[in-house]
Amino acid sequence: MTFAENLKPLPKVSHLAALQLFAGDEWVATIENKPGQAGSLAVYNHLAQLFGAITPEAAKKGLELYAEIAIDARANPGKHGNIDRLLKLLEEPRTLRVKQIFATVTE
Secondary structure, eight states: OOHHHHHTTSOOOTTEEEEEEEETTEEEEEEESSTTTHHHHHHHHHHHHHHSSBOHHHHHHHHHHHTHHHHHHHHSTTSOHHHHHHHHHHHSOOOBEEEEEEOOOOO
């Protein structure tokens, strides 16, 4: 299956503005709910729900979900930062804690 097909059954993320990732108390990254990052937001949110954090096991599952984009990321390091982060977790096992930042509605 393709990345687009893998995204369809994942939980929706319209309620999220972003996810923040932490290694211990150290901020590692923010994935925002915006074009170019929304798919990664859905993948990381799903992984956090399944595994409780982004662990090496979660990283392996995430790479499966990224499908053809993970293949491109392996061939082009630095092109897909959110995938590179998962690949690094397989090389240097650690756990990233996920903090959800909820979207607010203003009228």
